[in-house]
Structures are given as C-alpha cells and as structure tokens.
Amino acid sequence: PDQIDEQVKQDRYDILMQTQLTNTEELNNSEIGSEITVITDGYDSVAEIYFGRSEADAPDVDGKVYFRAPKGKYTFGDFVKVKIDEALDYDLIGDAIN
DSSP states (O other): OOOHHHHHHHHHHHHHHHHHHHHHHHHHHHTTOEEEEEEEEEEETTEEEEEEETTOTTTSSOOOEEOOOOOTTTTTTOOEEEEEEEEEOOOEEEEEEO
C-alpha cells in the first residue's frame, strides 16, 4: 500500500539507465588508443571477430571487448593484448597486437 506510482518508478529507472549509459560511453571513449589485456571468451563467426573481457569486466554483466585477429589464432582462455580503436555504448573494439 505504500508503493509509489509505477510511472514514477519507470521514470526513475529511465533516468538512472541514461546516466549509466552516459558514464559508460565517457569511460569507453577514454580507452581509445590504449592497449589492454583481454581474456578470450569466444569467436563470433557471423561478425568474424573474437570477443572477451578485460580485468575490469565481469562475465555476463559488463560490456565486451571485440578484437580482430586471424580466425583460429586464439582459443577460450587465451590472454591477448588489444589496441582499442573504437568505443560503442558498452563495448570496445580493437586489434590483437600479440
């Protein structure tokens, strides 16, 4: 009986999510040009690109780091140095430099 209106809840949620997106975009943009170590989680055969996560990223929670390298060069669990050249909303893209 003491709950606030559903629209107020939704409005607050929307504000928080927009703030989070803005903060994440700023953080990701600051990574452009840097080199980070990524643990390989897999290969997206449709996009033909590897993906993994940095030491700051939790699996299934945070964004991913996508990186270009010849298919078959890396396997699950390999550590790869990646030079970041693009930032998306929640993800980073770069090239393997190992």
